[in-house]
Amino acid sequence: MPLTTPPQRLFDQWLLQHRDNRFILSLLKAFxxxxxxxxxxxxxxxxxxxxxxxxxxxxxxxLIGTICPTELFNPSVTDTEPKTILLNNTPFILETHALLTATQQKIGHLLVLSEHPSTPDNTFPPTDIATAEMNFHGILSQSSKMKPVFQIIENAARTDSTVLVRGDSGSGKELVAKAIHALSSRNKQPFLAINCATLSANLLESELFGHVKGAFTGAVNNHIGLFQRAHKGTLFLDEIAELPLELQAKLLRVIQERTLTPVGGTQSVTIDVRLVAATHHSLRERVTHGLFRADLMYRLRVVPIFIPSLKERREDIQLLLWHFTKQNNLKKFRIISKISPKAMQALLNHSWPGNIRELQNVLEYAFVVGQGSTLHYSELPPEFKTTQENLPPTPNIHFSGALTVEQERTAIQNALTQYRGKINPAAESLGMSRATFWRKRKQHEL
Known part of the structure; x- marks a missing residue:
């Protein structure tokens, strides 16, 4: 018999049928x-x-009946992004979830702590940290947010469709292009790349399409452009949004006709190239402002791929930290085998606006300015110190403030209710020894 009630309505009805506290406790005990x-x-x-x-x-x-310390929950901070804290010198990911009623009234919070995917004592892993499952054709990740990206890469590689990679600077757009090439039937042929923002319009036109001898002053020889040199292979056009308007029409024609005419030439040349473009801009916005041709945008954006920023996949930070540490160790300038807890916390909590490229540069900086086998907080770039000074301190957690008699009685009573009178877990939940719990229970006549 098919369901006639929407799934959310079914769930709401089920909750209404079981609204007593024992039901809530049974849910909590499942975890x-x-x-x-x-x-x-x-x-x-x-x-x-x-x-x-x-x-x-x-x-x-x-624990129970006390005010949660601000290191774990600060009501004045509205940011709900997961953050890293240190507990007994071990990094944990802290997630905060608001508890809302049907009318969106906030009635509390659930704080969830999960151990950061790190290595014991922040020491260098004894084996290669990037396993086969974490290395997708040169792209290192263990984040679930990258799995859909990898799937699109695999699907796109089976075709010759033009791909547009969108992502912040330093997020690894060229690695995506290389992965598409490696997985494609063109992988035995050249992979060439150019940054469209680094050359003037004239030089870029010559570099892309080539020129013949005498085409302009200084053209003393024929020059074969990237489109011809990448024949049967893949051409990666980075920062495509910066392509001058006067070249956009020519690129559009090359994509449509699969032929080009070198600068100053009269004969067209047939080309067979897989095109992958990349940008950190929105091409639609560029079209709106008259900076990019709409017809070219649609030709380039056949298969769009969006790369999450590093702050959106924080579980990859430590993986990349050790990867670049290993790379720098190979230079033999300095061998780092451990990252101090304070330095690790700062690195894990950093927002990484420059993404993977910034992380790579930060580690290289630390290698150069420091000495010894441990990477210390003092060896991080100046912006880390400024950021840490502006943040509330996050040391190892300590509760402070004595309970009133009534608060203590309530805490013990709640613990006994939660654990159905079982002394050991009730005492442990309150951070008491069994003997102390018994004494206080008797004192409060519970």
């Missing part, structure tokens, strides 16, 4: 092996489990 804290509107910890309490040791103080 007893996870690290999380449940907060109310006043940032008071309502629920914690033994696993989380053990992680937050050697705090050895109450």
């Amino acid at each position: 007893e092996t996870s690290h999380f804290l449940l907060l109310d509107q006043q940032q008071i910890i309502l629920y914690s489990n033994a696993t989380t309490a053990h992680l937050l040791r050697p705090i050895n103080k109450h």
